[in-house]
Amino acid sequence: MTKKMNKIYIYTRYERSWHWLQVVLIAILLVTGLEVHGSFCLMGFEQAVIVHNFVGITWLIAFTFFIFWLFTTGEWKQYIPTTKKILSVARYYGYGIFKGEPHPVPKRKDAKHNPLQRLAYLGVAALLLPSQMITGVLYWTYNSWAEWGLDFLTLGMVAMAHTAIAFGILIFVVIHIYMTTTGHTIFAHTKGMITGWEEIEEGTFIAEWEQKTK
Amino acid sequence: MKFRAYKYIFIQSIALCLAFVLFLSGPSAEENEKAPGRKMADQATKGVKHWSTTDHSKFAVLDKEFESGTEITEACLSCHTEAEEQFHKTIHWTWLSPYDDGNTLGKAGYSINNFCVSANKMNDKECSHCHVGWNGKEDGINCLLCHSQKDIKWREEFDDYKFFLEMGDTEIAGDIQKKIQAGAKDIGLPGRKNCGNCHFYGGGGEAVKHGDLDASLIKPKSTLDVHMGIDGQNFTCTRCHTTSFHKIAGRVYSTPAVTHRKSLVESDLVPKIMCESCHTAAPHKDDHKANDHTDKVACQSCHIPQFARAHATMMWWDWSTAGKLKDGKPYREKGEWDRPTYKSIKGTFTWDKDVTPEYFWYNGSLSTVTAKDVIDPTQPVWISRPTGNRDDGNSRIFPFKVHRGNTPYDKVNNTMLAMLESEEVDGFWKTFDWQDSFKKGMALIDMPYSGEYGFVKTNYVYPTTHMVAPKDTVVECIECHVGNNSRLASLTEFYMPGRDNFKWLDKGGWMIILAALGGITLHAIGRFFAGITRRKEN
Numbered sequence: 001m002t003k004k005m006n007k008i009y010i011y012t013r014y015e016r017s018w019h020w021l022q023v024v025l026i027a028i029l030l031v032t033g034l035e036v037h038g039s040f041c042l043m044g045f046e047q048a049v050i051v052h053n054f055v056g057i058t059w060l061i062a063f064t065f066f067i068f069w070l071f072t073t074g075e076w077k078q079y080i081p082t083t084k085k086i087l088s089v090a091r092y093y094g095y096g097i098f099k100g101e102p103h104p105v106p107k108r109k110d111a112k113h114n115p116l117q118r119l120a121y122l123g124v125a126a127l128l129l130p131s132q133m134i135t136g137v138l139y140w141t142y143n144s145w146a147e148w149g150l151d152f153l154t155l156g157m158v159a160m161a162h163t164a165i166a167f168g169i170l171i172f173v174v175i176h177i178y179m180t181t182t183g184h185t186i187f188a189h190t191k192g193m194i195t196g197w198e199e200i201e202e203g204t205f206i207a208e209w210e211q212k213t214k
Numbered sequence: 215m216k217f218r219a220y221k222y223i224f225i226q227s228i229a230l231c232l233a234f235v236l237f238l239s240g241p242s243a244e245e246n247e248k249a250p251g252r253k254m255a256d257q258a259t260k261g262v263k264h265w266s267t268t269d270h271s272k273f274a275v276l277d278k279e280f281e282s283g284t285e286i287t288e289a290c291l292s293c294h295t296e297a298e299e300q301f302h303k304t305i306h307w308t309w310l311s312p313y314d315d316g317n318t319l320g321k322a323g324y325s326i327n328n329f330c331v332s333a334n335k336m337n338d339k340e341c342s343h344c345h346v347g348w349n350g351k352e353d354g355i356n357c358l359l360c361h362s363q364k365d366i367k368w369r370e371e372f373d374d375y376k377f378f379l380e381m382g383d384t385e386i387a388g389d390i391q392k393k394i395q396a397g398a399k400d401i402g403l404p405g406r407k408n409c410g411n412c413h414f415y416g417g418g419g420e421a422v423k424h425g426d427l428d429a430s431l432i433k434p435k436s437t438l439d440v441h442m443g444i445d446g447q448n449f450t451c452t453r454c455h456t457t458s459f460h461k462i463a464g465r466v467y468s469t470p471a472v473t474h475r476k477s478l479v480e481s482d483l484v485p486k487i488m489c490e491s492c493h494t495a496a497p498h499k500d501d502h503k504a505n506d507h508t509d510k511v512a513c514q515s516c517h518i519p520q521f522a523r524a525h526a527t528m529m530w531w532d533w534s535t536a537g538k539l540k541d542g543k544p545y546r547e548k549g550e551w552d553r554p555t556y557k558s559i560k561g562t563f564t565w566d567k568d569v570t571p572e573y574f575w576y577n578g579s580l581s582t583v584t585a586k587d588v589i590d591p592t593q594p595v596w597i598s599r600p601t602g603n604r605d606d607g608n609s610r611i612f613p614f615k616v617h618r619g620n621t622p623y624d625k626v627n628n629t630m631l632a633m634l635e636s637e638e639v640d641g642f643w644k645t646f647d648w649q650d651s652f653k654k655g656m657a658l659i660d661m662p663y664s665g666e667y668g669f670v671k672t673n674y675v676y677p678t679t680h681m682v683a684p685k686d687t688v689v690e691c692i693e694c695h696v697g698n699n700s701r702l703a704s705l706t707e708f709y710m711p712g713r714d715n716f717k718w719l720d721k722g723g724w725m726i727i728l729a730a731l732g733g734i735t736l737h738a739i740g741r742f743f744a745g746i747t748r749r750k751e752n
Contacts, residue, residue, distance in 0.1 A: 017226055024230065038697045038712045039720075045692035045712050049503065093737075098744035143506045156709030160716050167723030171730055178734040182741075 005184070005199040010112050015075075016196055018066055025059045026169065028052075033166055056136050063133065078113050079122045086115040097182060107198050120172070128168050135162040251497020258478050258492040259447070270401035277399075279391055283348035283356055283372055286398050290357045300460040301355050306346050309333075313469040324584035324659065325467065328597055328619030328672040329417045329531060332585060332632035335658040337639045343369065344412035359411070360404045364397035406432050406442070409451040422528045425521030425569060425615040426680040438524055439681045456485045463487040465677070468601075470578025473608070489513040489682075503691075512610040514679050515573060516689040521615055521678045526551040526565040532620040534669040536561035537646045544646070559635075559643040561620075571613030571678050573702055577602035580675065585661055588628045594618075594671040597630070604707055611705065613678040621672040622652065626664030630672075632656055 011019070032052035035042050042048070070076045088104040093116075096104075105114035113121060138150075138158050145151050180189040184199065192198035248256070270276060275289045291298055301307050310320035318324045321333040333341055348356050348369070358368055371390055378387040410432055416423035436443030441454070456463050463485035465471045471487045477494045478484065484491055493513070498504040504516070521527065537558060539545070544558030553565040580598045589595045602609030622631040634641035634654040642651035648667060656663035694702045695712030702710065 021226070021230065024227075036695075036711055038695075038715060041692075044690075045695045046690065049691070049711075098740055100744070100748050143509070154709065155711075156714070159709055159711065159714075160719060163716070164719055164723070167719070167726070170723075171726055174727060174730050174734070178738070181738075 005201060007197045008107075008109060008200055009196050010107055010109050010198045011193060011196045013196070014069055016193060018062070018069070019193055021062060022059070022066075025055055025062070026173065028055045029059065030166065030170055030173070033162075037163060037166075053140060056133075056140070060133050060137070063129065078111070079118060079125065081119050081122055082115050084115060086119070089114050089116045093182070102201065106200055108200070120176075124169075124172055128165060128172065132162065132165045132169060135165065247499075249497060249499045249502075251493035254477070254479070254494050254497070255492040258486075259449075259453070264403060266402075271399040273399075276395070280394055280398065282353070283358075283368060284353045286394075287348070287354045287357055289398070294357075297357070297460065298355060301346075303459075304461050305466055306460075306462070307351070307355065309345065311467045311469065313466060318584055318586065319467045319582065324586050325582060326585050326597060326630050326632065327423075328617060328621045328674045329423065329528075330635060331621065331630065332655065332659065334632070336632070336634055336636060336641075336655065337658075338636040338641075339638065340418070340636070358397060360408045361401050362397045362408075363400040363402050363405060364393075365407050365411075366393065366397045368394075368397075404450070404452055406450055417528065421522065421525040423617070424676055424680075425527040426518065426676070426678050428525045428527075430524035431680070434524070434681075437684055440684055441682060454486050454491075456487065465578060465580075467582060468579045473578070475608075489517075510604070510610055512576070512612040514677075514682070515571075515611050515613050517682050517685070518571070518613055518678050519683055519687055519689045520568045520570055521613075521681065522567050522569050523681060523683075526553055526567040527569070527615065528553075528563055528617060529566045529569070529615075530562075530564040530618050531560070532562040532669075533622055534561065534620050536642075537648070539646070558646070569615065570701065572616050573611050573613055573705060574600040574675075575602040575604055575606075575609045575705070576600040576612035576614075576677065577606055577609040580677075583630065585630055585632055585659060587630075589623060589630060589670065591623060591625070591628060591668070591670045594673055595621075595623075595630070597621075597672050597674045599673070600675055600677070604705075611702065615676040615678055617674045617676070619672045619674070620669045622648075622667050623670045624652075624656075624664050625666040625668045627662060629661065630670075631663065631667055632659050632661070634658065 029052060031042065032048040032055070034040065035048040036045065036052055043051070070079075085105055092101065092104050103114070105111075107114075135158055138145075138153065139155075139162055141148075142155055142158075145153055180193075181187075183189040183192075184201075188199060273289075273293075275292055278289075280286050280289075287298075303312065305312055305320065308320065309322035310317050311323070314320070314323075323334060324332075325334075326332050330341065342350065345351075346356055346359050348354055356368060358366070371394055375387055375390040375394065378384075378390065410427075410429060413424075414420060414427055414429045414431065416427070421428035431439060431442055433444050434442050436446035441447050441449045452462070454463075463471060464487060472485060475488065475490055475495065476484045477490050478486070478492060479494065486492060489497075490508075490513075495508050496505045497508070497513075507516075535556070538556075539558060545556075546554050546558070547556040549555035549565070551565055551567060554563055555565075556562050579601045581596070581601050582598045583589060583595060600612065600614060622633060623629065624631055631652050632655040633648075633651040635643050635651065637644040641654070642648070645651065649665070652663050652667055653665075689701065692712070694700050695710060697713055697715070700710075700713045702713065
């Protein structure tokens, strides 16, 4: 357990601010959304609606910047799904982690996501979040549906989809937060996301295919 | 580098919090500014002071002794040549709906309610004193009921005048005559008392029928009625119930007050009977969610949070208990608010104050059951009921007072029963004989009576539209958008955020989250103990 740790810079300043901004936005959206849904009473229905709408639109705008960043920097390639080593990553979290084995796919600047993360983040960033934004915008523009020829929709349908996806996001959040504790210390990954620097065991090999092709 | 990164995050989170706080405090900064709907209404009601070129006290034709009411009316009509013809066409005179050719709808037709049931031909002077004539439809219209600015009981004064004249007491008769003359010369547009003398006392007493109309509206504070408050807008009834050719705007039985929602901006000749006439269809501040509600929710639903805010109103009238006597004599019992809870002549009542309305889809029309209609006694009979539904573009959710009753009906013919009640004509209130009063009552309106009567549960609705409350007491979002005890709990045909959810989705969602938490906990415990074991081995 006394291997030398090397610090490597993985998360850029924009990436980190975007991540934590999104943490705040999604937290507020989940809390106010569940309140509007009637799950509990915190700030009152009216206030919850106002905050939810405002933060939702903020998120939408911020997300377009994220997409811009993703494609201008080429970081999108880090989200390309792969099945390579996916079983060994799964085996690691299900077995190896208890044995103190090293992670089969360690992080690197050009390979910040392991295959399981690639799949999960692609699902979240490309499916879950955009569909939540689309259903959210639809919900928000309910009064204009007739004008736009969307009156085949019912509020119940949109609300159902929006709620279902919200549960999906909440489930992701729960697991995601737990996974951050699986580094070499409990807060190692959290620290990495704050400073940008992750500590990696020296001498770790990162395969060619894992690297973002320049 | 490390320090700079922390600094950056710190500055960013401060900026974010600031932006958020600024946003939340934004609306309150402009709170004092008037909403568009209030600005429009203020504009529409400028120059409220009425002016006239006529002073009735200077008319020679009114400067005489009047032996009868008809003489006064003749004097009025000598100048107002078209008034009688106009007035004879209105429901205030005919007591029949002008929109119903069959002469069925109306107090003088077969309309009934679950109070005293039927007014038509029941020979009750107390009941018919609200008719705008000197003697039913016989001796001409009584212009003074609506236009005299003196609060005088005209028929009683003339009865007294004749009585004292016959007795030879010319002094008292002279005093009464002076009072009559003063009343006939003090003429103006109808004031609140003119309308209120009948409309505040519907059902034979103050606030019996209407939960939103009672004598407190003669001098209300703005907190009771923002429009009529004497410390505020100080509107008279006719400020909104605009009139043309003596026809006063308002709903008439099944006929809506207006069929098209229009503001004065769209047409300056629409009656000002709707909130929207002055306040427009988007009266709230920009981006306020309430503006998105006005297509489906009537203004009254939020802006009249409770009815009967000044006086208790009758909520339940059970005729079936009527007729009990103590020592062979009729009696009465009083309850809260000094209101009767039992009268031998009428049965059992309940009253309520500050009542939360019931909500229905409403397009301005009420469907009614008349004395001619066959009823289904196995379920409550809606003697009047709001019509409309969610898919009808003219229907909105509207607040109602529902007066419930246990009301006599014919068990064989399945019709509601008109009963003769008045003491003066040997009705139920004198004889306490059910059979006799039904026989006489039904005969008077020319309807059959089988001889078998029972009591059926009845509902009768009143749209709640007066006594609009100040905006700080408005119904809050959460009073409807809530799962438990939503004001709109009974309107189930649509999805409403906060009130409705999909049980399977909520259950399934939370179950998966619980399962995830459980899995995580097990995983964490496993890691913890595996770690300890590993350290020991090392």
